Amino acid sequence: MRTFNHVGIITTEKKEGAMFNEGLSVWLTDYSQSPNKIEWLRFEPGSCLPELVQTQTHMAYTVPDLAAELEGKKVIFGPAVCDEHLTIAFIEEEGIPVEIMEIK
Template sequence: MRTFNHVGIITTEKKEGAVFNEGLSVWLTDYSKSPNKIEYLKFEAGSCMPPLVQENGHIAYTVPCLETALKDANVIFGPAVCDEHLTIAFIEEEGLAIELMEIK
């Protein structure tokens, strides 16, 4: 079962409070500080993220088991271990990028 987590919106300018993720070459805001659960993303040239994510943003959901959630899915990125508590992957559904997050 998926639980809504946040929405990723692409921007062309670095937003206040954004931090740089060097591995993904993207500036990110903290969606947990947004009353509407919005994460702003400003990608730098050379990002490894798929064009669907870089150009259109994404909807993110937490899942209890990422491996199970990815079965029969159209995986476009990952899985990627972010830290000891978070593993993510992006899939494509209905022409949109969907981020699946397993939080331990």
């Protein structure tokens, strides 16, 4: 079962508090600090994330079992281990990117 986590919105503006993720070449804000659960993303050239992720707003959900959630889905990125607690993947549904997150 999916549980809503955040919404990712693309920007070209520098956002206060954004942190650079070198592996993905993207500046990210901390959605847990946003009352509306917004994660702002500003991409640098050469990001490995698909164009759909770099150009479209995404919804993000947590799931208890990432592998099971990805079965039969159109996976466009990942799974990717972010750290010992987080693994993510992006799928395409209804023409938009959807981030699926497993948090341990």
